[in-house]
Amino acid sequence: MVNPKTAKELLDRHYESLSGKGEPGPLSENFLLTGTVANEARGRGAYANSMFFRFVKSLKVKTMIIEGGRACAVVNYGLVSPKGDSLSCDAAEIWEIKNGKLDSMAMYFDTAAYQKFMLPVLFPLSRFKRKK
Numbered sequence: 001m002v003n004p005k006t007a008k009e010l011l012d013r014h015y016e017s018l019s020g021k022g023e024p025g026p027l028s029e030n031f032l033l034t035g036t037v038a039n040e041a042r043g044r045g046a047y048a049n050s051m052f053f054r055f056v057k058s059l060k061v062k063t064m065i066i067e068g069g070r071a072c073a074v075v076n077y078g079l080v081s082p083k084g085d086s087l088s089c090d091a092a093e094i095w096e097i098k099n100g101k102l103d104s105m106a107m108y109f110d111t112a113a114y115q116k117f118m119l120p121v122l123f124p125l126s127r128f129k130r131k132k
Contacts, residue, residue: 002069002097010102011064011071011095018047019059028101035107036114037091052114055079062090071095077109079117087117 014025033046037053047053058078065072072094079087091109095102 007066007071007097014102015061026101028103032104036109036111037107055081069097081121083120
């Protein structure tokens with residue numbers, strides 16, 4: 001069983017690293033990233049390879065519940081595209097912690113708002129223009 005204090009420290013370290021304020025959190029070798037952010041990505045590079053996390057400019061953990069080797073967090077992400085468009089996105093993240101490392105995370109958020117935000121990034125010359 002994972003000590004809740006240890007789990008919180010691992011997650012705090014992870015969120016600090018995502019916001020550029022610390023060393024990367026200890027992800028397991030076979031870390032699994034799933035949910036609406038990715039079909040399924042494995043390994044420590046799962047975050048680096050996810051387009052969502054490339055646009056993260058800020059984040060705020062709103063709430064966190066830890067029970068044994070599992071945790072759930074509600075996180076607000078501030079995303080900024082290369083074109084300067086911004087999106088505030090609340091996400092539910094469900095974590096598993098094994099052997100003192102972050103082993104998996106399933107992330108869920110409003111995909112309609114995210115797709116609208118991503119349209120000009122994915123299709124810059126598209127006839128589909130984002131409505132303000």
